[in-house]
Amino acid sequence: MSEVRLHWLPWNPVTIANDNFQLPDFRFVNLTFERKVHHYASGSWDQLQISFTFKRLYGFYVLQAYLLAYLAVAISWISFFIDSKSLPSRIILGVNSLMA
Incomplete structure (x- = not known):
């Protein structure tokens, strides 16, 4: 000063x-x-x-984080409904859900 x-x-x-x-x-x-x-x-x-x-603003987080995470988990559950003998398609769904 x-x-x-x-x-x-x-x-x-x-x-x-x-x-x-x-x-x-x-x-x-x-x-x-x-x-x-x-x-x-x-x-x-x-x-x-x-x-x-x-x-x-919570809409950004709901759309960009939570919704996509829930969608990835739901897609990974689809592999449980595919026939157990169809191994390549189950592996592709599992890997894709992990990569997402």
Whole structure:
């Protein structure tokens, strides 16, 4: 602070171009900030602490993780209904479910 003093805008030091931006699996909810001055042995330092709050969108995980995992398990169970003498087709289904 002896060489450089940072003064943040008193009403809103952080601006976002678009408040409705969205990530594939998160939605932006809130932004909070806090101005601090930290005192260290080398001197005092200005700090602006910013916290972004996001809400998780569960549809992404249901479609991309859970649904595909359940589908792979269901496909692996098909091999139990195939005739036991038809070994190549059972092996192909088992290997494909493991690879998926």
